[in-house]
Amino acid sequence: MKFSQELRQAVDASWNASFEHPFVNGVAKGTLPLSSFRHYLLNDAYYLSQFARVQSLGAAKADSLAVSNRMTVHAQGTFNAELSLHETFMKQMGITAEERAAFQPSPTAYAYTSHMLRAAYNGHLGDIIAAILPCYWLYYEIGQRLQGSAPDEPIYREWIAAYGGEWFGELVREQIDRLDALAEGLSQADLARMKQHFIISSHYEYLFWEMAYTLETWPTYE
Numbered sequence: 001m002k003f004s005q006e007l008r009q010a011v012d013a014s015w016n017a018s019f020e021h022p023f024v025n026g027v028a029k030g031t032l033p034l035s036s037f038r039h040y041l042l043n044d045a046y047y048l049s050q051f052a053r054v055q056s057l058g059a060a061k062a063d064s065l066a067v068s069n070r071m072t073v074h075a076q077g078t079f080n081a082e083l084s085l086h087e088t089f090m091k092q093m094g095i096t097a098e099e100r101a102a103f104q105p106s107p108t109a110y111a112y113t114s115h116m117l118r119a120a121y122n123g124h125l126g127d128i129i130a131a132i133l134p135c136y137w138l139y140y141e142i143g144q145r146l147q148g149s150a151p152d153e154p155i156y157r158e159w160i161a162a163y164g165g166e167w168f169g170e171l172v173r174e175q176i177d178r179l180d181a182l183a184e185g186l187s188q189a190d191l192a193r194m195k196q197h198f199i200i201s202s203h204y205e206y207l208f209w210e211m212a213y214t215l216e217t218w219p220t221y222e
Contacts, residue, residue: 002180003032003179003183003194004133004176004179005173006195007130007133007179007195007198007199008137009199010195010197010198010199011134011202012089013204014199014203014206015054015138015188015202015205016110017206017208018138018142018205018206019141019145021144021206021209021210021213022205023040023209023212023213024142024209026213027146027149027151027159027160028065028146028149028151028160029144029149029151029158030151030152030153031151032153032156032157032213034153035215036091036213036215037093037155037212038093038154039106039158039187039211039212039215039216040085040208040212041089041090041093042095042099042100042103042105043105043106043108043109043208043211043212044086044104044109044208045086045090046103046113047102047105047107047109047112047113047208048078048079050116050117050187051078051113051116051135052075052078052079052134053117053120054074054119054120054128054131055071055074055078055114055128055132056073056075056126057073057120057121058071058074058120058125058128058129058132059071059072059075061120061124061128061140061222062111065069067125069177070174070178071125074171074175079173082100083163084091085158085159088158089155089158089159090196092154092155093155096149097153104218105217106211106216106217106218107211107218108207108208108210108211109141109208109211112201112204112207112208113219115131115197115200115201115204116128116131116201118221119131122132123193123194123197124190125182126179126182126183126186126190126194127193127194127197129134129175129179129182130179130194130198131197131198131199131200131201132159132175132201133175133179133198133201134198134201134202134204134205135178135205136171136172136175137172137175137176138202138205139163139168140163140164140168140172142163142164143160143161143162143163143164143165143168144158144164144169146164147160147164151178157219157221179194179206203215
């Protein structure tokens with residue numbers, strides 16, 4: 001069994017919970033309140049800004065120029081493809097530049113990105129790919145599952161199309177193959193640590209839907 005297959009089996013329960021989460025189903029059916037999607041967009045813009053940093057750290061820690069180049073391409077893609085899509089959505093939803101500048105990420109968004117940055121700074125490229133791969137892979141599986149859904153809300157249709165497309169699938173498969181190649185010859189301690197990164201990130205993916213759906217914010221003490 002490939003390392004990636006082992007990891008996928010280990011998170012099957014949490015990924016199934018993501019597939020069935022009311023945020024994801026609400027996007028598919030067009031019933032998700034736009035307030036929840038708005039909260040998701042603001043937090044995801046923050047998340048992606050940190051995600052690109054982690055990808056860039058992967059480029060710096062790669063042991064070949066070819067892999068370093070590909071990780072850089074992925075970081076650029078996060079900005080050019082995903083963040084530009086968010087820009088479009090934010091304009092459609094009337095989110096102003098001032099609101100974005102003043103926005104503070106939710107506890108879940110902050111914790112998830114902190115987890116990835118910790119894995120990236122403390123580990124090697126294998127740790128980095130293991131920590132970021134659930135975001136790639138789970139979104140692609142969701143996009144594939146939601147193909148054929150036709151919610152009335154145009155923003156939801158665009159979101160489904162973005163993550164179910166073949167261009168995104170190619171990026172996902174590239175990172176899966178890279179993780180399997182990196183796993184060859186590593187110690188059991190390395191593999192166990194990488195598996196834990198993958199599992200924790202998968203938990204955070206579920207919590208991210210929950211954060212958006214419940215409009216999670218930091219507690220107030222007044």
